[in-house]
Amino acid sequence: MSIEVCNLSKQFGTFAALRDVSLEVRSGELLALLGPSGSGKTTLLRVIAGLDVADSGQVLFQGEDATDQHVRERQVGFVFQHYALFRNMTIFENVAFGLRVRPKDVRPPDAEIRDRVHELLKLVQLDWLAERYPHQLSGGQRQRIALARALAVEPKVLLLDEPFGALDAKVRKELRSWLRRLHDDMHITSVFVTHDQEEALEVADRVVVMNEGRIEQIGTPDEVYENPASPFVYEFLGNVNLFHSRLHRGRAWIDGIEVDAPEHAEAEELAAVAYVRPHDIEVDRTAQGDAALAARVTHVLSVGPIVRLELVRDDSEDKNPIQVEISKERFRELQLVRGDQVFIKPRRFDLFPRRIH
Amino acid sequence: MSRFKQHSILPGFNLALGFTLLYLSLIVLIPLSAAFIRTTELSWQEFWFAVTTPRVMASYRLTFGASFAAALVNAVFGLLVAWVLVRYRFPGKKLIDALVDLPFALPTAVAGIALTALYAGNGWIGQYLEPLGIKVAFTPIGVFVALTFIGLPFVVRTVQPVLEDIESELEEAAAMLGANRLQTFLRIIFPTIFPALMTGFALAFARAIGEYGSVIFIAGNMPMVSEITPLLIITKLEQYDYAGATALAVVMLVISFILLLVINLLQWWGRRRSALA
Numbered sequence: 001m002s003i004e005v006c007n008l009s010k011q012f013g014t015f016a017a018l019r020d021v022s023l024e025v026r027s028g029e030l031l032a033l034l035g036p037s038g039s040g041k042t043t044l045l046r047v048i049a050g051l052d053v054a055d056s057g058q059v060l061f062q063g064e065d066a067t068d069q070h071v072r073e074r075q076v077g078f079v080f081q082h083y084a085l086f087r088n089m090t091i092f093e094n095v096a097f098g099l100r101v102r103p104k105d106v107r108p109p110d111a112e113i114r115d116r117v118h119e120l121l122k123l124v125q126l127d128w129l130a131e132r133y134p135h136q137l138s139g140g141q142r143q144r145i146a147l148a149r150a151l152a153v154e155p156k157v158l159l160l161d162e163p164f165g166a167l168d169a170k171v172r173k174e175l176r177s178w179l180r181r182l183h184d185d186m187h188i189t190s191v192f193v194t195h196d197q198e199e200a201l202e203v204a205d206r207v208v209v210m211n212e213g214r215i216e217q218i219g220t221p222d223e224v225y226e227n228p229a230s231p232f233v234y235e236f237l238g239n240v241n242l243f244h245s246r247l248h249r250g251r252a253w254i255d256g257i258e259v260d261a262p263e264h265a266e267a268e269e270l271a272a273v274a275y276v277r278p279h280d281i282e283v284d285r286t287a288q289g290d291a292a293l294a295a296r297v298t299h300v301l302s303v304g305p306i307v308r309l310e311l312v313r314d315d316s317e318d319k320n321p322i323q324v325e326i327s328k329e330r331f332r333e334l335q336l337v338r339g340d341q342v343f344i345k346p347r348r349f350d351l352f353p354r355r356i357h
Numbered sequence: 358m359s360r361f362k363q364h365s366i367l368p369g370f371n372l373a374l375g376f377t378l379l380y381l382s383l384i385v386l387i388p389l390s391a392a393f394i395r396t397t398e399l400s401w402q403e404f405w406f407a408v409t410t411p412r413v414m415a416s417y418r419l420t421f422g423a424s425f426a427a428a429l430v431n432a433v434f435g436l437l438v439a440w441v442l443v444r445y446r447f448p449g450k451k452l453i454d455a456l457v458d459l460p461f462a463l464p465t466a467v468a469g470i471a472l473t474a475l476y477a478g479n480g481w482i483g484q485y486l487e488p489l490g491i492k493v494a495f496t497p498i499g500v501f502v503a504l505t506f507i508g509l510p511f512v513v514r515t516v517q518p519v520l521e522d523i524e525s526e527l528e529e530a531a532a533m534l535g536a537n538r539l540q541t542f543l544r545i546i547f548p549t550i551f552p553a554l555m556t557g558f559a560l561a562f563a564r565a566i567g568e569y570g571s572v573i574f575i576a577g578n579m580p581m582v583s584e585i586t587p588l589l590i591i592t593k594l595e596q597y598d599y600a601g602a603t604a605l606a607v608v609m610l611v612i613s614f615i616l617l618l619v620i621n622l623l624q625w626w627g628r629r630r631s632a633l634a
Contacts, residue, residue, distance in 0.1 A: 051529050071532045078533040084526040088548040098534035101544070153534055 435512025465570030495577025
């Protein structure tokens with residue numbers, strides 16, 4: 001089932017949680033809402049679920065207006081960050097809950113409920129815990145039970161609010177890929193909220209980057225990572241180096257290095273910032289032409305296949321270190337140690353006019 | 358002794374336990390056992406006769422019956438008050454919250470006199486009840502009203518914090534799974550607060566059994582009808598029948614202890630079932 005969100009706005013007191021947000025979730029996709037805390041991603045999810053009501057705007061399920069539909073009627077499965085399992089019930093009863101509370105005429109018979117619950121517990125690989133209570137389970141197990149419980153009512157849409165947020169790093173990684181596989185098997189339209197960019201980029205079909213109640217960019221993980229639409233997205237998704245720049249009629253000067261900037265043809269003497277990813281910086285022992293900046297190696301981290309360097313420019317007053325990532329091979333070629341003089345050149349960059357504050 | 362001592366990073370187990378036992382002995386156990394010792398002045402026949410006269414039996418029925426009924430009513434309405442105080446925001450909420458504790462603080466005699474004035478045949482409320490054939494003051498109903506009054510804070514104050522601790526996510530989760538408000542209350546909220554409710558009930562019940570001051574004003578104290586056991590004890594004391602008074606006290610003690618034990622067992626059972634321990 002597809003979800004459409006049109007012009008949603010929501011205000012909490014003076015804080016605008018959502019500002020005119022529109023979004024389409026395609027049927028069967030796994031979509032991530034990514035953003036820092038306070039960006040409105042959880043509010044958006046809760047409005048879709050019907051747990052919060054927006055001040056204005058619409059939510060459509062499969063083209064039908066669901067804005068005024070009650071939570072109970074939306075047929076949405078919801079997974080909470082802190083699991084929200086019912087402590088007074090066994091795992092079995094937790095999963096069975098959604099079936100047991102149905103009105104008599106549509107409630108499946110007991111035997112059917114039992115089969116269905118065990119089927120779901122097998123799906124989340126925790127069949128052996130059926131008679132335990134939630135407090136006897138680990139965090140990762142609880143979250144899988146919460147998922148099984150949400151799936152028990154055969155929801156048309158699955159919404160997950162920071163589903164792995166309360167778990168430790170290792171369990172998180174396992175559950176992440178497990179969720180991806182589960183989604184590939186079931187193809188249920190799913191939206192999950194996260195503040196972890198790695199999680200979003202790794203699991204989701206498409207990523208929605210949110211900031212201050214607005215959507216900054218929507219795209220596949222590749223698109224948003226490779227072509228960030230705004231400085232915010234650039235800075236939020238991975239490390240990035242900032243260089244002072246100047247734009248003038250399709251030309252740019254990145255810290256004095258002159259380059260082509262055809263997309264800024266109309267710019268007239270504009271201050272700008274160049275965003276360069278650490279792996280998009282070339283490092284050399286000697287200056288290749290005059291289009292290179294001199295810098296000094298201040299730190300080398302050579303664990304793993306990628307070597308990370310920190311460089312400080314010789315001439316600039318900007319003492320923020322420049323982050324560079326090069327391959328191990330390249331590192332061996334250059335044989336860099338701390339204190340060495342190098343020349344760097346941005347290979348790929350994006351220019352954004354400096355925002356006036 | 359060392360067999361019971363568990364390794365713990367908290368120091369002072371011996372000292373703390375020793376102090377606790379000494380304290381409980383001085384404050385609770387010794388005075389109570391004095392009652393038992395005093396009773397031994399009576400022979401078994403005398404004791405049995407003293408504690409089973411029809412007048413005394415009637416007072417047991419009234420004391421325990423009215424206390425139980427009052428605690429039951431408090432459990433229901435105390436829960437409601439706690440619910441309203443936790444769940445809703447309204448002007449004057451802080452005031453009402455403070456008001457709940459008033460029966461704790463008010464001298465019980467004041468409460469008794471106030472209630473009597475209200476419920477007497479010519480009182481503010483009594484004058485409307487009388488034509489309906491309902492007499493409250495100077496009847497067992499009056500006893501019940503007074504005991505309800507003094508027991509209310511116990512239920513509210515034990516249920517309130519537990520109710521506050523229930524995460525709204527639990528109710529949201531239940532709603533998302535299709536449960537209606539009643540189902541959510543009965544299956545999620547009520548089982549969670551049940552142990553606290555039982556505690557509040559037990560406290561209100563225990564308090565009501567021992568209540569004296571507020572009851573004697575409104576009860577009318579008619580033998581066989583509206584006379585509570587604590588009053589009989591006082592009466593006996595005034596007649597210098599100390600052994601007879603303590604005999605009654607011992608019976609009340611034993612019955613109260615058994616009842617509280619049963620309630621505690623029920624609670625333990627309920628908690629184990631809900632696995633909140």
